[in-house]
Every structure is written in C-alpha cells, then in structure tokens.
Amino acid sequence: MRFSFTEDQLALREAVRDLLAKECPPEVVRAAWPEPDADGQGPGAGARSTPEQLAAVWHHLAEMGVLGLLVPEAHGGLGFDEVAAALVLEETGYVAVPHPVVETVCVAAPVLGDPAPDRSKVGWGEVAISGTVLDKSLDLRGPGGKADEVAFDRAALGTAAQLIGLSRRMLDLTVAYVIERKQFGVAIGSFQAVKHHLADARLQLEFAAPAVHRAAWSLATSDPNAARDVSMAKALASDCAHLVGRKALQCHGGIGYTVEYDLHLFLKRAWALEKLWGDAAWHRDRVGRALGV
C-alpha cells in the first residue's frame, strides 16, 4: 500500500505548473472570452493578452509532450499513465487553460495514438497540435467497442482532476483576498462566518482529491471497479467545485460579482465542467448501479 506519487510524476507536475504559471495567467484566459462590446464592457473586458499568447499556451503544452502524455513512447508520446495525467490536468484546471485539454489528452490522443488498424487515419500528433478534436466522424470504438468506455472514463477523470485544480484556485484566491480586505477596521478573514465558509470549502477538497487520485490508479491498472471509481471521483469533484465556488463568491462580496475581477473566469469554468462528461447525479447513479443500490 502506498497512496502517493512517484518522483517522476511529481517532477512532471512541477514542470507543467511552472510552465502554466508563466504562460497562462488570467489575462490569457480572459483573452479567450468574446471581445468586449463597444463601451468596453463584457466578459472579455480588461483582456491584455493577444490571440498569439493564447495559442502559445497550447504549443508549449504540445512541445513539452503533455498532450501526448498517455500515448506510449513507442508512438511518440510520453508514456505516462492516468495517475500522472490526473496530476497534470489538475494543474491545467488551476489556471483554467482555455483549450480542449481533457478532450485531447484523455480522449483523442490515446485513441489515435493506439495503433489498432480500425482507428482513424489522422495521426494523434496532428490532432493534438492543431486542436481539432473529436471530429464527429471519428470512430472511438476499438475492437469489441471497449475503447469507447475507457475513453469516456478517462475524460470524466480528467475533468474531475481539473475541477479539483479549479477548486484549489478559487480557494487560494479567496484566502488571499479575505486576508487583504479590511472592514470594520480588521481583515474580513478574521470574522468567524467567513472562516467557517472557507473551512467548509477546504473540507470538501480534502476528501474529493484522494477519490480522483484513486480513480486514476484504478484506470491505470484496469481495476474491475475503475468505472465506479471514476464516477465517484467525478461526482465528488463536481460537488466540491460547486460548493467552493459558492463560498468563494460569497466571501468576496461585490468584487467577485464582476467580470473585471478574475474569480468569474474560474467560477464559470467550474460550472461548465461540473456538467461535462456526466454531472454529479449521473455519476452517483452509476456508482449506485455498481453497488447494487
């Protein structure tokens, strides 16, 4: 029994974290939103980065090999497993990378990178680099229709990992804010109501994250309970991000309710991912069926 990561996995995470801290600050995420309207308002308002910087994030990730993380080395990938993928995707969630990372890393690349003869003719590298993902004509089913399910589970896992990263980001942002912001002459973070909101947020994170890591391990080892474990991870991570988002917004007060401040970038991403690849209720149902409930 050893529930932690290898040096290699941690080093990879570190490298991705450093890269994203530099290349994907909130301004870049903001640049992916629609243009500000005529009077300078709207979600993209305040964007300072350019479409080139946005594209650069993707190219850097591709260069580092992250997009082909799950593709075997023999086929030009990095040959890591789902455990490493979960760690990396958590980082992409933390900065809210505005690109189809999960769709590429978890679905397209491993399916296309698989040399099975009846797969698409498109090379996985091409897809990863150009960001053309999941063309409707692409047949994701391998022999026996099995790959379809695995690809789905991998995507649900990757999304859960991103939700953990997003939760961490929203919590970090809020902790920093409530220490800084003063009302009644003191930091608002000294008020017990604020403390308890954030303790609740931290609590959900503490117990959702290990479920995501376990699901990654179950997929990596083709554990018979893998589908159940992935569903548990996605259900807990979705609910966690939802709750952390609510707490984060509440503890910010008015500033959090603007498009100018960064919180909404993470909040809205979390709302979208909560529902993607199966929402919490859908996954809970799947856990229930696996348990005979």
Next chain:
Amino acid sequence: MDLTWSEHEEAFRADVRGWLEANLAEWKAAHGGDVPSGDTREGFAIHLEWERRLFDARWAVVSWPEQYGGRDASLWEWLIFEEEYYRAGGPQRVTQNGIFLLAPSLFEFANDAQRDHVLTRMASGEDRWCQGWSEPNAGSDLASLTSKATRVDGGWRLNGQKTWTTRGAFCSHLFGLFRTDPEAERHRGLSYLLVPLDLEGITVRGFGRLDGDEGFAEVFFDDAFLPDDALPGGVVLGEVGAGWSVAMSTTSSERGLTLRSPGRFLATARRLIEGWQALPESERAERGDLRHRVIQAWMEAEAYQLQTLQTVTGTVEGRPAGAESSLVKLWWSELDVSLHETALDVLGPAALLDGPWAKGYEFSLSGPIYAGTNEVQRNVVAERVLGLPRK
C-alpha cells in the same frame, strides 16, 4: 502508487477475521445474544469481558509493542484490524479513552515505570481510565479550567469538578488536567495528572446521556490527597506545568483517525446499503432522492478511507499530518450523522425510537460536540490550515 495490500497484510487480515468469527458469536451467545450498551453498568461489565478476550489473544491493542500486550503491528495492519473489527460487527470499545487517548501520550511522555505499570493493565481492562478534562465552566475553552492540584508534602491536594466524563462511574482511574500553578494563567501552569478514583475526597456521580444510558459522570474533588507514589513512576505525566502540551498530543489522536478510523463508517455504509436493498422494489422505485443519499453516504465513507490511506502513507514516509486532523474530525462526525439520518429515512416509521439505528443516530449526534466541537474545528482549519488571522 500501489493501492493493494501485501501478502503479509492479507494474511494478517485473514487472522483477524478468523478470530473474530470464532469469538464474537460466542461472546454474544454467552450473554443471550443481545448485549446491553457498554454505557450502562451491566453492559460495561459484559464489554469488559470482551476486552479481556481480545487482550488474551493479543488483539486488544495490535499496534502496541508486544511487551504491553500488542503485536507491534504497523499502522496499515492497525487499519486492517479496525476494518475487520467493524465489518464483523464488533462491539464498542469501552476501554477506548485509555487505549486511544491516554496511551499515545504515555508512549510520548511517560517514564518507564509509568509505562510498565499503566499500559498493560489498561489494555487488559484491569484498570479502566476515563478522561477528566471538561468542567462545568470549561468546555470549548478548556484552558480556562479551574480544578486545582496544590503541592503538599508527599503529593497533591485536589479540589474542583470535572464533568461529561465518559463512563466515569464505571472507571477506576482518571487522566486529567489540573491547575498546579495558581499564579499562571490559562494554558500555562496546568499539569497532566493520573488519578486513582478510589481516593478519599473523590466522588463520582453517573448521570444519563440523551439516550438515557448512564454514560456520563461528574467527578468532584474535595481536598482529595493524591500521593506521589499512588502509581509507580509518579502521578504526573510529563513535566509539572507542561500539562497543556501533553494534552494537545492527545487531541490529535482524538480528532484524527485513532479514535474513529474509517473501518467503522465503511461498515455502517454497508449496513445502510443492505437496509436499502431490503426495501420492496416498488418503494425503491419511488424514492430516487433517497437512493442518491444512500449512494452519497457510501461515497463519503469511502472518501474517508482514501484520505486515510493517503495520510498514513505520509506518516509512514515521515510527513505527518498537522492541523489537518481537524478536517478528519469534521468529516467523520458529519458523515456519521448523515449515515444514520439516511438509514432512519430508509426505514421510515419502522425505525421507531429504540432500534439499533435509532440508538446509533442518537450517539452520532454527539460526534460534532465531543473531541472539540465542530465549530472549534472549523476555527482551527481556518486559522491553522488556511492561515486566516486569529483576530
């Protein structure tokens, strides 16, 4: 990452399981199948017999050194033991406040003579220890306690009152905090004393908890004389005046996984699922919302197990958890309430007020109160884990 158990650990599990299968049924049958709660006088005595059985087979304190009746089991094996114990339906551990709360502090702070005398007798149930911390005016604000021990020739004079002392009326000894320096304030000037309850001047009065059992006691000290040699090695644990830091080492066992390991909640979740499966098909079909709560409760119990495996890996590899133990206490105590609430909803009116689930529900409601209330734990998480300002 490797989430499988070794062959050696699986063999340990098989041993535990085999022994419990053979012995539990026998112990229950010897008492008419329906053993009264260990928080009643009659039930306590029957549970002590069980503790003796565990001790004789060296299952009472598996993680302790062999010389004190343990098996030198690893933390992993201890978790396996707990899992199997609750899976088999093992009874409450009436010695828990000694073996789980006092013992870790003894291993850390006691001298050899104290260890040699106290540990084995505690594990066998020969001495029964209760926790004397709370007072009528010192609960969450424990450092404001006023029970005092005054230094006199050859020992200490004790005065004051403790309360909420779990199973105090059935115990032989108390470990408690007393003010030994009347000049010092709050957590300074406290000492951690080991006190036999049969001293002259000590009165123990048991009283009913919410569930009606005599599980609580108040303990009065009226000029009771505690001789230095009441126990071999002395009656002070750690240094005189350092009681607070000794006590804080106990709280991390209490909040963390020692007192309430994941095994018991996994077992409760499994019983909840069985309860759900026993409902008629038509009823299950109508109650989709309740079905989701059953699944959620199972997932939360499972999440506790996973978080524990991660924490224990950290401990084994030299990265012990700190204030995070407050997160653990919040999780298990709130999980226990929701497991029981869900079960009562599954049972519906059939739950009545005296079934095992109803009894368990009543007890679960005390989880957010004892071992440091959940409000206090949230303060700790905010200040010590998240780093928010105290004032």
